[in-house]
Amino acid sequence: xxxxxxxxxxxxxxxxxxxxxxxxxxxxxxxxxxxxxxxxxxxxxxxxxxxxxxxxxxxxxxxxxxxxxxxxxxxxxxxxxxxxxxxxxxxxxxxxxxxxxxxxxxxxxxxxxxxxxxxxxxxxxxxxxxxxxxxxxxxxxxxxxxxxxxxxxxxxxxxxxxxxxxxxxxxxxxxxxxxxxxxxxxxxxxxxxxxxxxxxxxxxxxxxxxxxxxxxxxxxxxxxxxxxxxxxxxxxxxxxxxxxxxxxxxxxxxxxxxxxxxxxxxxxxxxxxxxxxxxxxxxxxxxxxxxxxxxxxxxxxxxxxxxxxxxxxxxxxxxxxxxxxxxxxxxxxxxxxxxxxxxxxxxxxxxxxxxxxxxxxxxxxxxxxxxxxxxxxxxxxxxxxxxxxxxxxxxxxxxxxxxxxxxxxxxxxxxxxxxxxxxxxxxxxxxxxxxxxxxxxxxxxxxxxxxxxxxxxxxxxxxxxxxxxxxxxxxxxxxxxxxxxxxxx
Numbered sequence: 001x002x003x004x005x006x007x008x009x010x011x012x013x014x015x016x017x018x019x020x021x022x023x024x025x026x027x028x029x030x031x032x033x034x035x036x037x038x039x040x041x042x043x044x045x046x047x048x049x050x051x052x053x054x055x056x057x058x059x060x061x062x063x064x065x066x067x068x069x070x071x072x073x074x075x076x077x078x079x080x081x082x083x084x085x086x087x088x089x090x091x092x093x094x095x096x097x098x099x100x101x102x103x104x105x106x107x108x109x110x111x112x113x114x115x116x117x118x119x120x121x122x123x124x125x126x127x128x129x130x131x132x133x134x135x136x137x138x139x140x141x142x143x144x145x146x147x148x149x150x151x152x153x154x155x156x157x158x159x160x161x162x163x164x165x166x167x168x169x170x171x172x173x174x175x176x177x178x179x180x181x182x183x184x185x186x187x188x189x190x191x192x193x194x195x196x197x198x199x200x201x202x203x204x205x206x207x208x209x210x211x212x213x214x215x216x217x218x219x220x221x222x223x224x225x226x227x228x229x230x231x232x233x234x235x236x237x238x239x240x241x242x243x244x245x246x247x248x249x250x251x252x253x254x255x256x257x258x259x260x261x262x263x264x265x266x267x268x269x270x271x272x273x274x275x276x277x278x279x280x281x282x283x284x285x286x287x288x289x290x291x292x293x294x295x296x297x298x299x300x301x302x303x304x305x306x307x308x309x310x311x312x313x314x315x316x317x318x319x320x321x322x323x324x325x326x327x328x329x330x331x332x333x334x335x336x337x338x339x340x341x342x343x344x345x346x347x348x349x350x351x352x353x354x355x356x357x358x359x360x361x362x363x364x365x366x367x368x369x370x371x372x373x374x375x376x377x378x379x380x381x382x383x384x385x386x387x388x389x390x391x392x393x394x395x396x397x398x399x400x401x402x403x404x405x406x407x408x409x410x411x412x413x414x415x416x417x418x419x420x421x422x423x424x425x426x427x428x429x430x431x432x433x434x435x436x437x438x439x440x441x442x443x444x445x446x447x448x449x450x451x452x453x454x455x456x457x458x459x460x461x462x463x464x465x466x467x468x469x470x471x472x473x474x475x476x477x478x479x480x481x482x483x484x485x486x487x488x489x
Contacts, residue, residue: 071123094145119154137202204255335375346488433476
């Protein structure tokens with residue numbers, strides 16, 4: 001079987017799985033002749049079987065393989081085996097920016113965010129000069145390797161959906177919106193023509209996330225997030241994080257302008273503006289504060305020890321999805337809903353604007369009326385709504401009885417395609433999958449049939465909760481295969 005430990009792919013000897021996502025699975029692999037370990041991504045069967053995607057992938061890989069830049073993960077080889085496309089890339093030791101964001105401002109301060117932005121911009125501008133667009137710039141696709149005694153080394157990765165800049169096909173075509181919604185430019189969402197300024201927008205959204213600790217438009221549904229990208233003004237990072245100089249508000253406003261012509265013309269121009277906003281706020285008092293912050297950061301590095309191993313992939317970390325450590329959950333930030341996150345610590349983010357399994361994003365509590373409520377407002381049945389990465393989960397919802405009474409299986413959707421009991425090291429339970437027609441919701445779900453998967457638990461530590469996942473297709477089978485199979489439950 002392709003990808004099993006000890007098998008070979010294109011001559012590479014597979015060692016272990018590093019990460020998995022909608023595009024495929026990434027493994028560490030020994031080079032057949034050189035004393036070197038590379039990262040080999042084996043694309044999913046669905047992707048490999050799409051003739052349009054195959055042609056695009058092979059074309060992009062050839063262009064990317066010719067790129068040599070210190071801020072781009074090197075593409076070293078590509079091919080096909082047993083009907084599956086694969087690509088070999090440089091193996092990078094470190095963490096991605098998504099991981100740094102979850103560690104908070106003590107690790108990712110404003111100065112470090114600007115440095116990461118600047119290095120990433122150099123790589124993206126090189127990609128653009130080569131005639132490619134990235135189209136999925138986000139924190140999880142920026143790798144950071146700390147260098148003792150020097151600045152962070154930053155590399156842009158995951159060109160799995162990159163296309164030639166002169167390709168007139170838009171992301172609203174047969175392939176759908178491939179970019180991660182939280183950072184997608186308005187023209188990507190609407191299906192208009194896309195150029196390098198879509199990457200500028202996404203890089204600006206990524207900068208906002210680094211500065212504010214949350215995605216630019218946290219909403220209760222992908223539909224409302226799309227509306228925000230299309231119509232609502234860019235958010236102000238200083239309003240979310242008082243440590244951010246107000247000059248960054250104007251930087252984000254221009255980078256995330258609705259019209260491409262109103263944005264910075266290049267990622268480098270955005271980085272220059274961010275550096276100016278940072279340097280313009282360097283009063284003597286702030287300079288001393290920066291020295292103290294640097295010392296604190298050095299101490300944090302010592303305490304944290306070695307970072308995770310990451311490489312080019314579409315998952316939040318190539319070592320696996322974002323799996324918050326159980327004791328990293330901050331009950332104070334979750335308020336009345338802390339008991340839900342403590343019951344499912346590897347699925348949900350450690351704090352509300354963090355990231356969880358398969359890039360699960362910002363989670364909010366909902367009332368029975370589907371309106372957002374305060375985290376301090378308790379309810380007999382807690383309901384957390386989280387945005388998925390749309391590949392394959394549109395959204396993930398968790399329901400828990402506050403009195404911890406068992407929540408028995410009742411599969412709350414129309415059509416069941418399958419159900420089974422499950423047993424894992426973590427416990428046991430039951431899982432259903434199928435589809436449901438949504439009507440009268442007033443959201444993007446209205447009038448459409450969506451795939452649904454629900455998970456129930458037997459053990460008392462979790463049997464008062466259920467997990468409901470809505471998928472990007474009309475059946476629940478894709479959720480069973482690509483979400484449930486590796487779900488940390």
